[in-house]
Amino acid sequence: MQIRVIPGSNAAIYRQIADQIRRAVVSGQLAVGDPLPSVRQLAKELVVNPNTVAKAYAELVRDGVLETQAGRGAFIAKRRDVFTKTERLRRLDAALDTVISEALTLGFDRDETLERLRLKLDRLDVAKP
Amino acid sequence: MQIRVIPGSNAAIYRQIADQIRRAVVSGQLAVGDPLPSVRQLAKELVVNPNTVAKAYAELVRDGVLETQAGRGAFIAKRRDVFTKTERLRRLDAALDTVISEALTLGFDRDETLERLRLKLDRLDVAKP
Amino acid sequence: MQIRVIPGSNAAIYRQIADQIRRAVVSGQLAVGDPLPSVRQLAKELVVNPNTVAKAYAELVRDGVLETQAGRGAFIAKRRDVFTKTERLRRLDAALDTVISEALTLGFDRDETLERLRLKLDRLDVAKP
Amino acid sequence: MQIRVIPGSNAAIYRQIADQIRRAVVSGQLAVGDPLPSVRQLAKELVVNPNTVAKAYAELVRDGVLETQAGRGAFIAKRRDVFTKTERLRRLDAALDTVISEALTLGFDRDETLERLRLKLDRLDVAKP
DNA sequence: GTGGTCTAGACCACA
DNA sequence: GTGGTCTAGACCACA
Numbered sequence: 001m002q003i004r005v006i007p008g009s010n011a012a013i014y015r016q017i018a019d020q021i022r023r024a025v026v027s028g029q030l031a032v033g034d035p036l037p038s039v040r041q042l043a044k045e046l047v048v049n050p051n052t053v054a055k056a057y058a059e060l061v062r063d064g065v066l067e068t069q070a071g072r073g074a075f076i077a078k079r080r081d082v083f084t085k086t087e088r089l090r091r092l093d094a095a096l097d098t099v100i101s102e103a104l105t106l107g108f109d110r111d112e113t114l115e116r117l118r119l120k121l122d123r124l125d126v127a128k129p
Numbered sequence: 130m131q132i133r134v135i136p137g138s139n140a141a142i143y144r145q146i147a148d149q150i151r152r153a154v155v156s157g158q159l160a161v162g163d164p165l166p167s168v169r170q171l172a173k174e175l176v177v178n179p180n181t182v183a184k185a186y187a188e189l190v191r192d193g194v195l196e197t198q199a200g201r202g203a204f205i206a207k208r209r210d211v212f213t214k215t216e217r218l219r220r221l222d223a224a225l226d227t228v229i230s231e232a233l234t235l236g237f238d239r240d241e242t243l244e245r246l247r248l249k250l251d252r253l254d255v256a257k258p
Numbered sequence: 259m260q261i262r263v264i265p266g267s268n269a270a271i272y273r274q275i276a277d278q279i280r281r282a283v284v285s286g287q288l289a290v291g292d293p294l295p296s297v298r299q300l301a302k303e304l305v306v307n308p309n310t311v312a313k314a315y316a317e318l319v320r321d322g323v324l325e326t327q328a329g330r331g332a333f334i335a336k337r338r339d340v341f342t343k344t345e346r347l348r349r350l351d352a353a354l355d356t357v358i359s360e361a362l363t364l365g366f367d368r369d370e371t372l373e374r375l376r377l378k379l380d381r382l383d384v385a386k387p
Numbered sequence: 388m389q390i391r392v393i394p395g396s397n398a399a400i401y402r403q404i405a406d407q408i409r410r411a412v413v414s415g416q417l418a419v420g421d422p423l424p425s426v427r428q429l430a431k432e433l434v435v436n437p438n439t440v441a442k443a444y445a446e447l448v449r450d451g452v453l454e455t456q457a458g459r460g461a462f463i464a465k466r467r468d469v470f471t472k473t474e475r476l477r478r479l480d481a482a483l484d485t486v487i488s489e490a491l492t493l494g495f496d497r498d499e500t501l502e503r504l505r506l507k508l509d510r511l512d513v514a515k516p
Numbered sequence: 517g518t519g520g521t522c523t524a525g526a527c528c529a530c531a
Numbered sequence: 532g533t534g535g536t537c538t539a540g541a542c543c544a545c546a
Contacts, residue, residue, distance in 0.1 A: 011227065012521060019230045026233035038533065049523045054534070062320065064345075065234060067395065071531035071533045080344070081236060087322075087340045088235045092242070094139050095231040096249055101144060102224040104151050105192065106217045107210070110250045113221070117246055120225050121239045137325070141545060178546045269485065270536060277488045284491035296518065307538045312519075323492060329518045329546035339494060346493045350500070352397050353489040354507050359402060360482040362409050363450065364475045365468070368508045371479070375504055378483050379497045399530060436531045 001029050005046045013048055017056035025065060025076060027124055036066065036074040130158050134175045142177055146185035152253065154194060154205055165195065165203040259287050263304050271306055275314035283323060283334060285382055294324065294332040388416050392433045400435055404443035410511060412452060412463060423453065423461040 001024045005016050024030040036042070039057060043050040057074055060066040067077040083091070103113040130153045134145050153159040165171075168186060172179040186203055189195040196206040212220070232242040259282050263274050282288040294300070297315060301308040315332055318324040322340040326332045341349070361371040388411045392403050411417040423429070426444060430437040444461055447453040454464040470478070490500040 009223070011223075014521080015227075019227055022230040022234045023226070026230065039535095040533085050534095051524090052522060054536095055521085057534080063234065068534060069394070069531090070399070070529065070535075072394075073533060081342050082345045083235065084339050084342055086338070088237070089245075091235055092228075092232055092237060092245060093249070095228045096246055097140060099221075099224045099228050099246070100249060100253065101140065101148050103221055104148055104155070106212065106221055108217070108221060109155070113250065114243065114247055116218075116221060117225055117228070118243055120222065120229060121242065124229065124233075136327070136330075141328070143545075181546055184545080267481070269481075272536080273485075277485055280488040280492045281484070284488065297520095298518085308519095309539090310537060312521095313536085315519080321492065326519060327546090328520075328544065331518060341493065346495070347503075349493055350486075350490055350495060350503055351507070353486045354504050355398060357479075357482045357486050357504070358507060358511065359398070359406050361479055362406055362413070364470065364479055366475070366479055367413070371508065372501065372505055374476075374479060375483050375486070376501055378480070378487060379500065382487065382491075401530075439531055442530080 003042065003046065005048060013046075014052050014055040014059070017042075017046070017053060018059050021056070021060060022065060030076050032076050032078050034076045036076070038073055132171065132175065134177060142175075143181045143184040143188070146171075146175070146182060147188050150185070150189060151194060159205050161205050161207050163205045165205070167202055261300065261304065263306060271304075272310050272313040272317070275300075275304070275311060276317050279314070279318060280323060288334050290334050290336050292334045294334070296331055390429065390433065392435060400433075401439045401442040401446070404429075404433070404440060405446050408443070408447060409452060417463050419463050419465050421463045423463070425460055 003017060003020050005013050007013075009016065011019075021030070021036070030036075036057070037045070039050050039053045043053045046053070057066060057068065061068055061074075064077055064080050064082040066074050068074045099113070099117075108116070130149075132146060132149050134142050136142070138145065140148070150159070150165070165186075166174070168179055168182045172182045175182070186195060186197070190197060190203075191211075193206055193209045193211050195203050197203045228242070228246075237245070261275060261278050263271050265271070267274065269277070279288070279294070288294075294315070295303070297308050297311045301311045304311070315324060315326065319326055319332075322335055322338050324332050325335040357371070357375075366374070388407075390404060390407050392400050394400070396403065398406070408417070408423070423444075424432070426437055426440045430440045433440070444453060444455070448455060448461075449469075451464055451467045451469050453461045455461045486500070486504075495503070
């Protein structure tokens with residue numbers, strides 16, 4: 001898989017990396033057990049500091065997306081539910097609040113925003129696991 | 130109109146202020162030419178730092194929502210587009226991508242994610258008049 | 259409250275800091291809404307790098323123990339359940355495995371280890387929330 | 388005796404090896420003077436790096452569990468205490484403190500924590516003979 | 517002032 | 532080689 005970073009973006013670099021890996025996992029591009037590039041290698045590719053990649057990997061480990069083994073590398077973990085229903089909703093809401101604020105700022109209305117999300121979700125074609 | 134600020138919220142205070150003014154404009158609660166409270170006055174009302182209100186106003190001026198007239202205060206400006214259609218979509222898409230990866234790794238599916246966005250949008254009552 | 263760091267310890271410094279704050283919270287020394295020292299101030303006190311303190315705070319934020327507000331500081335958050343039952347057990351087990359390995363290395367047997375844990379728990383006198 | 392290694396485990400491989408040998412000694416499965424497989428042979432059996440086995444053996448030698456006799460291999464040593472009683476307790480307490488803060492912030496209470504430790508200890512069958 | 521991000525560079529544990 | 536931790540120092544967003 002190909003990870004890319006947009007330096008001028010609002011999103012922190014480590015967030016961009018983590019999000020792209022999340023997307024690759026939910027879209028099936030990365031499967032359980034698949035190895036990820038090493039921290040140093042990916043850092044070199046993206047021309048960012050290894051600490052930044054490590055931060056992204058650490059977040060994904062905490063959220064149960066990755067497993068790391070010192071000396072061996074990082075691998076896609078078996079999917080498991082880490083957060084309570086309430087916590088999951090809290091996190092989803094926080095992400096949605098950001099989108100709503102951005103849509104509002106850009107002048108999109110309710111229906112346009114919903115329609116655009118629907119379109120993008122349908123493109124991914126992700127089914128409930 | 131009444132602006133309210135929740136200090137413990139995830140959203141920065143200046144964001145909360147700017148978003149509420151934007152919503153008031155979109156919903157027709159505020160019309161072109163309507164005056165806004167002065168930075169100082171609003172800051173006093175909301176019990177926040179004047180810099181914070183100034184930052185919200187500055188963003189709205191930059192985006193063409195407000196106009197300031199030296200010595201007279203700030204007013205709702207005539208709507209004008211700052212970004213091209215393509216640029217607006219590109220920015221919305223970036224925000225939506227983040228929501229999608231977050232939602233899906235949290236285990237929400239297409240319908241749940243859409244439904245939650247719909248719910249939140251309806252609560253805010255963000256619709257073009 | 260007084261936080262202390264043992265430089266020669268096996269435990270990472272950021273882990274020591276986070277654990278001590280956790281203990282202060284569960285023992286009631288720190289209550290909901292209580293402010294914590296700023297990252298920079300605590301770093302100065304402990305003579306460690308601010309990044310290290312920030313890392314501890316970030317972990318506590320993720321685990322729902324703290325809330326940070328940019329520009330205002332860090333505060334003890336209202337207790338909430340973040341993790342699923344399975345995840346909580348997974349984390350407890352990981353911690354217990356470390357203790358068991360340490361006890362074994364030090365030559366303590368089953369009963370001695372259990373007894374010591376009981377003793378320490380009773381001293382804390384913590385009731386189910 | 389049969390040593391087994393779980394590569395995906397949280398515990399480092401050298402820890403798993405050392406702990407299993409310690410348990411075999413404590414439970415009487417291995418007695419003073421019993422020979423251990425050579426580093427190379429055990430590494431081959433477990434399909435791990437010889438350095439890893441060597442590290443486990445080195446720790447056990449340091450702690451007085453094993454003795455190596457040049458050219459003859461490694462043997463279970465006569466039990467001797469490396470740390471004073473006070474030092475042993477100090478180290479156990481440090482490990483227990485971490486478990487306690489982890490358990491309590493996860494929302495486990497005194498009895499649940501004790502019960503889980505008991506369960507895990509019984510499973511491992513760690514008792515002085 | 518506050519917390520958050522990032523870099524450059526070092527050192528450690530582990531395999 | 533792998534990931535994890537820490538420091539020193541810079542810069543940013545926010546209040």
